[in-house]
Amino acid sequence: MESLPASLAERLRELTFNERSVAYLEIDDALNLVGAGGHLDNYGLAAIRLGEPAVDQAVFLAGLLPLEETPFSVPSVELECGRAADLHFYLDAGIVWVVLLDVTAERDATRRLQQKAYDMTLLQEKEAQLNRRLEEMNRELEAANDFLVRISTKISHYLAPQIYKSIFSGQKDVTIHTERKELTIFFSDIKDFTATTEGLQPEEITHLLNEYFTEMSAIALKHGGTVDKFIGDALVIFFGDPETKGTAEDARACLNMATDMQRRLAELNVKWRSAGTEQPFRVRMGVNTGFCNVGNFGSLDRMDYTAIGAEVNLAARLQTIAEPGHIVISYETYALVRDIVAARALPQIAVKGISRTVIPYVVEGVLDETGRKIEIFSEHMTGLDFYLDPRAVDAAARERIRATLKNAIEALDAREVDARAEDARAEPRDRSKRLRPRSPTTK
Amino acid sequence: MTAALQKKICMLGGFSVGKTSLVKRYVHSVFSESYLTTVGVKIDKKTVDLADRTVNLILWDLAGEDDINSFRIGNLRGAAGYVLVADGTRPSTLDVALSLRERVEAEYGPLPFVLLLNKSDLTEQWAVSDTELAGLRERGWWVQPSSARTGEGVEDAFKDLAVRTTS
Numbered sequence: 001m002e003s004l005p006a007s008l009a010e011r012l013r014e015l016t017f018n019e020r021s022v023a024y025l026e027i028d029d030a031l032n033l034v035g036a037g038g039h040l041d042n043y044g045l046a047a048i049r050l051g052e053p054a055v056d057q058a059v060f061l062a063g064l065l066p067l068e069e070t071p072f073s074v075p076s077v078e079l080e081c082g083r084a085a086d087l088h089f090y091l092d093a094g095i096v097w098v099v100l101l102d103v104t105a106e107r108d109a110t111r112r113l114q115q116k117a118y119d120m121t122l123l124q125e126k127e128a129q130l131n132r133r134l135e136e137m138n139r140e141l142e143a144a145n146d147f148l149v150r151i152s153t154k155i156s157h158y159l160a161p162q163i164y165k166s167i168f169s170g171q172k173d174v175t176i177h178t179e180r181k182e183l184t185i186f187f188s189d190i191k192d193f194t195a196t197t198e199g200l201q202p203e204e205i206t207h208l209l210n211e212y213f214t215e216m217s218a219i220a221l222k223h224g225g226t227v228d229k230f231i232g233d234a235l236v237i238f239f240g241d242p243e244t245k246g247t248a249e250d251a252r253a254c255l256n257m258a259t260d261m262q263r264r265l266a267e268l269n270v271k272w273r274s275a276g277t278e279q280p281f282r283v284r285m286g287v288n289t290g291f292c293n294v295g296n297f298g299s300l301d302r303m304d305y306t307a308i309g310a311e312v313n314l315a316a317r318l319q320t321i322a323e324p325g326h327i328v329i330s331y332e333t334y335a336l337v338r339d340i341v342a343a344r345a346l347p348q349i350a351v352k353g354i355s356r357t358v359i360p361y362v363v364e365g366v367l368d369e370t371g372r373k374i375e376i377f378s379e380h381m382t383g384l385d386f387y388l389d390p391r392a393v394d395a396a397a398r399e400r401i402r403a404t405l406k407n408a409i410e411a412l413d414a415r416e417v418d419a420r421a422e423d424a425r426a427e428p429r430d431r432s433k434r435l436r437p438r439s440p441t442t443k
Numbered sequence: 444m445t446a447a448l449q450k451k452i453c454m455l456g457g458f459s460v461g462k463t464s465l466v467k468r469y470v471h472s473v474f475s476e477s478y479l480t481t482v483g484v485k486i487d488k489k490t491v492d493l494a495d496r497t498v499n500l501i502l503w504d505l506a507g508e509d510d511i512n513s514f515r516i517g518n519l520r521g522a523a524g525y526v527l528v529a530d531g532t533r534p535s536t537l538d539v540a541l542s543l544r545e546r547v548e549a550e551y552g553p554l555p556f557v558l559l560l561n562k563s564d565l566t567e568q569w570a571v572s573d574t575e576l577a578g579l580r581e582r583g584w585w586v587q588p589s590s591a592r593t594g595e596g597v598e599d600a601f602k603d604l605a606v607r608t609t610s
Contacts, residue, residue, distance in 0.1 A: 055449050059488050062501040063451035063521020074518060076483025084483065111482045114506075118458050118480050125533060129568075 021083075021102035027054045029094050031065050043100055044081030060087065061098070067091050076107050160226045163305045166242040176303065178295030182247045183240035183307055184254040184333060185315035186225065187286045188216075188261070191324035193233040196279040208272065209233060212281060215268060216261055223257035224250075228306050238307050241294045251289050251336035258285050258327050259341075259366055262378060266387035269380045280380035286319025288312075288330040310353030317351055318360055325378055327363040334361045341366050342373040447490065447497040450608045451521050452601075455547070456528035457539035458507035461561040464591035465528060466504050469601055474592050481506045484518055491605040498605045511542055516550050523608035524555035526600060531560040531588060532568040537575075555607040556585075557600045563588035564595070 004012070016022060021042040026035030033054040040046050048057045055061045060077060071090040078084045084107035088099040156164045166172040190196065190212075197205045213235065217227050220237045224245070228236040237257070239250035261283070269280040290311030296303040314330060322328040334343055343361035351358050365375040368391065377388040393401060454462040463481050467473050470489045485504040490497060503522070508514045519525070527544055529537040540558065547554065558579065560571055579586045585603055589596030 059449065059499070059501045060486050062449035062499075063523065068520065072517075072520075074484065075515075078483065078485040080486060080488065107482050111480060114482060115478075115480045119478075122459055122478075125535075129533075 016101075021100075023100045025054065025058060025098040025100075027061075027065065027096040027098065029066070031055065033057060034095070038100075039102075042102060043079055043083055043085060058098075064089065065096060067096055076103055076110075078107070159305070160228065161221055162226050162242050172242065176296050176298070176300065178293045178297065179241075180291055181241050181244075181294050181307075182290065183238045183292045183294060183311070184247075184251040184287060184289040184336075185292065185307065185312050186235075186237040186239075186254050186258065187316045187319040188235045188258075188283050189319055190233040191282040191284055193281075196281065200277070204277075208277065208281075212265075212268065215264055219257055219260045219264060223253045223260070225254065225257055229304075238292075238294070241307070247289065248336045251287075251333050252340055254287055254333075255327075255329070255337045255341055255363070258287060258363075259376070261285070262325070262327070262376070263387070263389065266378050266380065266385070270385045270387075273385060278382055280385070282324035282380060284319050284322040284324055285327040286315050286317065286322055286329070287327065287333050288315035288318055289333040289336060290314070290330075310351070314351050314354055314358065317349070321346070321349070321360060322362070325380070328360045329363060331359045331361065339367065339371070447499045448609055449499045449501055450523040450605070451501045451503060452604055452608070453503045453505055453519050453522045453525040454528060455505060455525050455540070455543045456507055457530070457533075457536040460507060460528045460530040460533070460536050460540075461591050462507060462526075462528045463504050465526070465559065465561065465589065465597055466502050468591040468594055468597050470502070472594075489601065491602060493602075493605060493609070496609060498609050500601060500605060511539060511546075514543065514546070516546055519547055519551060522551070522554065524604045526604065527556055527558045529558070529560050529571075530562055531571045532562050532565050534570045537571065555604060557604055558584055558586045559589040559596060559600055560586070561589050561591065564590040564592045 017038070021039040023038035023040045023043055023045065024036065025033060025045075025048075028034045031054055033048060033050055033052060035050065036045070036048055040048065045058060055065065060079060064072075067089055071088065073089065074087045076084050077087050083102060084104045085100040086103050088097075088101070090097050152164075152168055156168075159167070163172075197208070200208070212233075213230055216235055220227050223239075224243060225237040225239050226241060226243075228238055230236075237254075239254045240247065244250055245253070262285075265281060265283060273280065288311055290309075292307040292309040292311050294307040296305055297308065298304050318328040318330060328346070329337070329341075329343065331345075334341075341363050342365045343363045346360040346362055348357050348359045365373045368374055374389070374391050376390075377386060379386040388401070390398075454466060456462050458480065459478060463479070463485065464474060466485075466487050467475070470487045481504055483506055487502045487504065489500045489502060491500055503518060505515075505518050525547065527540045529540040537560070544556065544558075547556075560576070563569070576586055576588075585600070587596040587600060589600065591597065
């Protein structure tokens, strides 16, 4: 200050006093207000009374007196009146001086900057928080999804794969709804299943049946069939829903499936017999093509996806008239598959609910590309496992098979002679009990 | 002298936790949704009538700093107690409040304080667990959820401080 010219120093004093709205308080060691001046009204202090306790009149002094440190200042204090001031305290000769300098404008400028910075930081925090929540939700969704996948995988074992797929892909609604569709329906049943499995333990029966159904279902799936249901040892499969390749293609797929099943069954019988199951599984099959109602049947709580109608019943009926190991199809199916199978008409039958004449056809073999019939030989009984698909053997094998068959016939003939002799010796008078020839039935 | 006791109480906590809103709720019974940052200090007065005495709480609402190092510890000079405020929807602000408490205690020794976990009305975004709260209370602290919007926990906190700073 000393170096400033007197007039400038005076000007500065004036400037500060007016621009900063300088005000002061003077407090004695009894903490009473003993003096005050300047722009007291700017800080809401116009009404202060000298000689009374300072703290009661300027509440910002609470806790600060007596001064512990001098000089001491508190920047930017917004008082009750709304003005912001820098507070400067200093002790001089037992008197505490409090100087107030107005900084409201600076405070407002700082606030604008600080507000922007904090708003930005808050936004960033919010964004980070939202991201964390998103990640958390994603993890939860993934977990829920995994759970659903596990559950639906379990459920899938109770449904035909096509039905499962069409429901879980959202193509089909799970409501009671049926449609009329032209289907090819397949029924199969194991001949004398109860008698066949009589000597077996329940566990063995379960195992056999499960293996049989697993194998047959796999074949059905391979050919695009919808496995409708298992009824005891019977199997119901239809073609044409939910996926169809057209009525004729569906029927052909069904017949190809049926012959595939016969072939696989022959292999299974060999395997089971070598594992100790005496009686082979001999399966009757029935196939029909016609309009059925297909869809969800039942109640809202418990539905079954299935096909019903007289044409379904006909397929079941055809199965019952099939010889074990054979496939019987309706004329309607035959008309669609005559280019791939050879079949012979059976006497016509009457079926409840079907007004037309029903002529069953027994499948005698499959046709090759040139339309030539290929007979497939399949016989399974105690003492015999025989399956021959001539298409599947090459020249060398054919020679071996011929030799084997020749030897086999000779062995059978020899056995025949022995049996007669034994028979004659044992009961020469009782002719009725003579063992009848046991020649294998050829197809 | 019939003059009431004057007690300086500081509001401490990270920025945007609701210190100014808590004071406004307590002193003026109002709440505003908009956020206005505090610069420096804002002084308010609230008279509390206790059973046997009247106390004037001189509330020093201190600017919340995002950088704890720029906190002016000197502003607590002469404080009789303080209100630590954290935002229950922003867990990081609880850490800020706890380190502020440590700084105050290092400088001024143990002072009466209450810890408010503010914005308890925002239940959807609430991020502080009850076990965490219980853990803090186990230290013997007065800890409450609060809401400047609904007024939950506000009156109680200041009253508790008024009692403790004058007894």
